[in-house]
Amino acid sequence: MVRVSEPVKVSEAEWEVLRVIWTQELTTSQEVIKVLETTMDWKPATIKTLLGRLVKKELVGTQKQGNKYRYYPLVSEKETVQSATETLFSHICAKKIGQTLGDLIQQAELTKEDMAWIQHQLDQKQPVAEITCNCIPGQCECHKEEHDPTNEKRLSK
Numbered sequence: 001m002v003r004v005s006e007p008v009k010v011s012e013a014e015w016e017v018l019r020v021i022w023t024q025e026l027t028t029s030q031e032v033i034k035v036l037e038t039t040m041d042w043k044p045a046t047i048k049t050l051l052g053r054l055v056k057k058e059l060v061g062t063q064k065q066g067n068k069y070r071y072y073p074l075v076s077e078k079e080t081v082q083s084a085t086e087t088l089f090s091h092i093c094a095k096k097i098g099q100t101l102g103d104l105i106q107q108a109e110l111t112k113e114d115m116a117w118i119q120h121q122l123d124q125k126q127p128v129a130e131i132t133c134n135c136i137p138g139q140c141e142c143h144k145e146e147h148d149p150t151n152e153k154r155l156s157k
């Protein structure tokens, strides 16, 4: 696996192709087309374009075998998911991350094992006394905290 220092930017469609490549590990465009042609209702040319984009972005590598190209992942699923989550969280005020995580847990279907793992992560975690807002003034409600409706909602619970 090649470490990608810049955030991995993957489109919805590219993500679908990547999932096939992560699953197959080493695959041909024919195999990717077979998986996605019917489920996504995409034309083979579309899928080949997406593969080309992923290669250009250095998220997928190629190996020539005879006159056929084989594709393999250069990024792991885990780091791609992490990168997407980091990007998403970078759009949220640092002060709202905890609340957002709580919302995610509330919405997610979780097994006993998942819950034990989350609990374990919480037990390991050292709380910080205060979180500093990292937003541009005018982009979040921190600068008018007293009137923050989400804060009031949380306190009244």
Ligand SMILES: [Zn+2]
Residues within 6 Å of the ligand: 093, 094, 095, 133, 134, 135, 140, 141, 142
């Ligand atoms: Zn803020």
